[in-house]
Amino acid sequence: MKFFADTAEIAEIKDLAATGLLDGVTTNPSLIAKSGRDFIEVTREICGITSGPVSAEVVALDHEGMMREAEVLRKIADNVCIKVPLTIDGLKTCKALTSEGTMVNVTLCFSANQALLAAKAGASFISPFVGRHDDNGWDGMQLISDIRLIYDNYGFQTEILVASVRHSVHVLEAAKIGADVMTAPPSVIKGLFKHILTDKGIEGFLADWAKTGQSI
Numbered sequence: 001m002k003f004f005a006d007t008a009e010i011a012e013i014k015d016l017a018a019t020g021l022l023d024g025v026t027t028n029p030s031l032i033a034k035s036g037r038d039f040i041e042v043t044r045e046i047c048g049i050t051s052g053p054v055s056a057e058v059v060a061l062d063h064e065g066m067m068r069e070a071e072v073l074r075k076i077a078d079n080v081c082i083k084v085p086l087t088i089d090g091l092k093t094c095k096a097l098t099s100e101g102t103m104v105n106v107t108l109c110f111s112a113n114q115a116l117l118a119a120k121a122g123a124s125f126i127s128p129f130v131g132r133h134d135d136n137g138w139d140g141m142q143l144i145s146d147i148r149l150i151y152d153n154y155g156f157q158t159e160i161l162v163a164s165v166r167h168s169v170h171v172l173e174a175a176k177i178g179a180d181v182m183t184a185p186p187s188v189i190k191g192l193f194k195h196i197l198t199d200k201g202i203e204g205f206l207a208d209w210a211k212t213g214q215s216i
């Protein structure tokens with residue numbers, strides 16, 4: 001399973017990249033606004049930190065506008081992945097861009113039928129938002145299972161990118177289902193390393209090692 005960081009904060013991305021476990025980055029207009037940085041500039045900087053896909057989202061709602069924005073965004077770097085919303089115009093744009101060999105992440109997916117449409121449009125990634133799904137009383141992980149089943153039924157190559165991940169159980173469940181990628185805030189990714197028994201074990205070993213009076 002690939003791990004993408006869902007952030008536009010440079011320091012956090014560098015920190016995760018240093019672990020060697022970061023496979024890409026996703027941003028959205030809210031995350032860009034939170035960073036307080038220029039969209040193009042910060043996206044260029046992120047593309048220089050990871051060689052994996054970096055999702056940059058269009059804000060136009062019509063196909064022509066999306067194509068115009070995508071043209072600007074894909075010039076930033078070879079690893080830019082154009083993010084489009086799951087609308088008719090978004091999928092028209094997805095089809096056009098992927099036919100030309102540009103990576104596309106179809107975002108704001110909330111149903112398995114929407115995911116089926118994105119795969120038919122040739123999406124590189126489909127982003128079902130599990131956290132927002134759960135927030136509204138639906139079962140986000142059931143959505144991931146349904147998409148996995150449908151994609152496997154037809155051999156679609158579109159990668160399932162589990163988005164709106166809020167905690168480690170989302171990561172665990174997504175991995176058990178066989179999602180291809182998950183994108184999460186850096187705090188959630190860092191939390192995966194932690195276990196109280198690991199910390200306790202280190203503490204005990206170090207205490208015993210100190211009694212030996214040895215050094216390595």
Ligand code: E4P
Pocket residue numbers: 006026027028107127129131132163164165183
């Ligand atoms: C995905 O690409 C989105 O940026 C993100 O996962 C949305 O998460 P949120 O629901 O926590 O805003």
